[in-house]
Amino acid sequence: MVAPANQPLLQVSNLRIEFPTRRGTLVAVDDISFHIDPGEVLGVVGESGAGKSLTGAAIIGLLEPPGRIAGGQILFDGQRIDNLPYESMRRIRGKQIGAVFQDPLTSLNPLYSIGRQLIETITTHLPLSDSEARKRAIDLLAEVGIPSAERRIDQYPHQFSGGMRQRVVIALALCANPRLIVADEPTTALDVSIQAQIIALLKKLCREHGTAVMLVTHDMGVIAETADRVAVMYAGRIAEIGPARQVIKHALHPYTEGLMGSIPTVGADAERLVQIEGAMPRLTEIPAGCAYNPRCPKVFDRCRIERPEPVAVGPTGVACWLYAKEGPRG
Amino acid sequence: MAETEILSSPGARLVDVVRRFFEGDVFYSFRRSPVVIVAFAVTVIFFLGAFLAPWLAPHNTFDAATLNLLDAFKPPAWKADGDRSFPIGTDDQGRDVLSTIMYGMRVSLLVGFCSVALALAIGVTLGLLSGYIGGALDALIMRVADVQLSFPAILVALLIDGLARSFLPRSMHEELAIYVLVLAIGASNWVQFARTMRGSVMVEKGREYVQAARVIGIHPAMIMVRHVLPNVTGPVLVIATLALAVAILTEATLSFLGVGVPPTQPSLGTLIRIGNNFLFSGEWWMTIFPGAALVLLVLAVNLLGDWLRDALNPKLR
């Protein structure tokens, strides 16, 4: 099972997620491909509805019906996981791939002590006795920065503050030392003052454990601070993907440029923040050609007709006709 | 959206509502479900049969002159000694069972509709007051609702009936029996309406337009009613439909127990009560047919209510 060093930990190829509705099939994620290397943090950004959370859900195998994977495949450690039976996938979830959800207030079962929830997760995946699992749980709580873990392990979720609960959620995700964590907006529901702490914690733990992270967020600041690489999603497609520094400093896709312009910077002299005109189209009304064309300041005829495929520009992949090296096909 | 609703003419609004209904999810899910269509058809047929009983029923069961005791206990027409003119048999007084069912359903539906209307009126008013005024009044109303909810409707209804019997002289009670019944059933079913209403009012109360209304000199209560009512139409309709089923059952139960409608105006429950006396002697049709009519009616209404709840609540799909 040991993968060759050059093999990515996660390889998503041509993933397509559909929702059948009575007015036709909605394509929520349309033919996207990316990979995550071991120990790497991939940030996935985009507006709500861009399909980033659905991609995360598809990877952990918890896409909610009627949503379904309609095409493509997901390889984890060289093994195909998008078509595994529920029970096989369950063994991977929590053990190989952990998850952190958005809202720590609702992620924990209110009726069980956090210790019980930790121990249950540990003994499900690791061959430990209850007392060994309890010891590991206390260590984990201490590691995620919960003071006097030994005492607090027997308390219930409602006795923890929001930030503390998210630390517990992270401890739960780390229970069995997974190789990948899918973190879906892990700080959105928290106070601004807590957000930085949680992001720093997540970053530190993953570096120490060598865990890769798929960090789904709409906050470019979080990405800038944490991610090794960034994927920018728009209307179910990847607009641009590449090294974080590269994408932030030298955005190629006009949409990414717009996103970067909307980040407030302390001390910057700009009169006002740049704002992207219009809104992301609804899934029922995605235009032909490039999905971004109605809002794009650099739009030209080809954008309205033909859909751009990602092309490599240096270390970055970008789906935009501005960077096309060849003429139109067909 | 609020402004356009207030500004556009009632006629245009009606057309708009009708158009949206036929294009909307509710009608779509109606068309898709054969069970619901059947339930709707059954309900319509029963309603028509009941309300048009004086014109449609084969016999007038209230006209003593047409009754013949020799016709008593005739089995349904397909039995050996059945009579063609009494398709599902006759009762102990020679009345046509089919006709008594049609007239009986009239009484059942009348009591059902009236008591639901009463419950709705009480519930909506108390819910509005409770949500809007809040404070001690809200606490009191909700406490009473809690207590009443822990007392089953049938018991509350029996109690009110019992109280009416002890307070009113016997002859007056006979006369007022139907009103007492409507009061008893209506008063035992208001809680759900009140809770829904209160919840909706509480949500709207904090909205800015309510504050804004005060600024332009409209009483906040007025504008709230305008906004709250459209929001609760759906849930209230669902509760009313399910409450109608419960009300019909409660009326039938009370009449079966002999504390419901007076014997001069038999409802389905009364018919079953009478039939029950002859169950052991083999005249099963006097019980089974009114019973089947009652169950079909209530089942159809329940199916409609159930479907309506799912259709109006997209979360469940």
Place this chain on the structure above:
Amino acid sequence: MLAFIVRRLLQSIAVLLAVGFIAFSMFQFAGDPVNNMVGQDANAETRALLRERLGLDQPFPIQFVRFIGNMLQGEFGVSYRLGMKVEQILVQRVPATLELVLIAALLALSVGVPLGVYTGLHRHGALSRVMLTVSLIGISLPTFLIGILLILVFAVWLGWLPSFGRGKVVALGWWTTGLTSWDGFRALILPAVTLSLFQMTLILRLVRSEMLEVLRTDYIKFARARGLTSRSINFGHALKNTMVPVITITGLQIGALIAFAIITETVFQWPGMGLLFLQAIQFVDIPVMSTYLVLVSLMFVIINLTVDLLYYAVDPRLRIERSAVGAH
């Protein structure tokens, strides 16, 4: 916790006093109790004497206090219809009803809860759909009709089970039970099934919708994301959270069973409190009516208090005082 219980107890007492007041006012406004006791032809002097002896010449509040005092001592007056002390009648009737309600409740819960859980977990399964449709028929069937149909089939046509009465009962002190003899048990089957069917379907539907609600929550999704077994998610996490509302429902249902026992007892001529109450209503037998009312209210209050205590056992959010690190 203690403060909560004390508050609940005070509320319960308020409810009981309110019910007591209704019961009391029935005596006040429903004709002259003296007439009921001595008849029309007694002379004025006898009436006045009786009035004084009954305390009816006292002011209203004092009469009410005395009424409550009597109730507390277990003196409920004399039945107009039966001419017996109400407490003596009740001692005979209460065991019959409680036994019926208890068996029906066990039946309704032991069938309704598992089926509700099943249909909640397999919401799109064929069996679930069938059960759901059947349950809708169940809540559309009035209790009295179920009773009549069961009598028609099992007593009239098949002749397997008795159609009325308690059969042979065995006395255990003042309590009588039909459970220890085959004859008494047979007599209990049809009424218990009749009484439980409606509640059973109601419980099934309520448990199902609660289960669906819980399965949609984030913590269940997160439990899945942690790779917990389906067994642990469904029966550990989901079921326990479903139990909180189900406990309330069960409390309400047992109350409902006591009320619906009136109907079942009438159909099966079961000699319990319900039948007694119904006859009391028909004959305007006020002492029996008011006693039944107070007694049933007392039972409801006890049930509700038990429900509140069970909440404490299940839900840690109520059990533990908020710690220094405040939630929210």
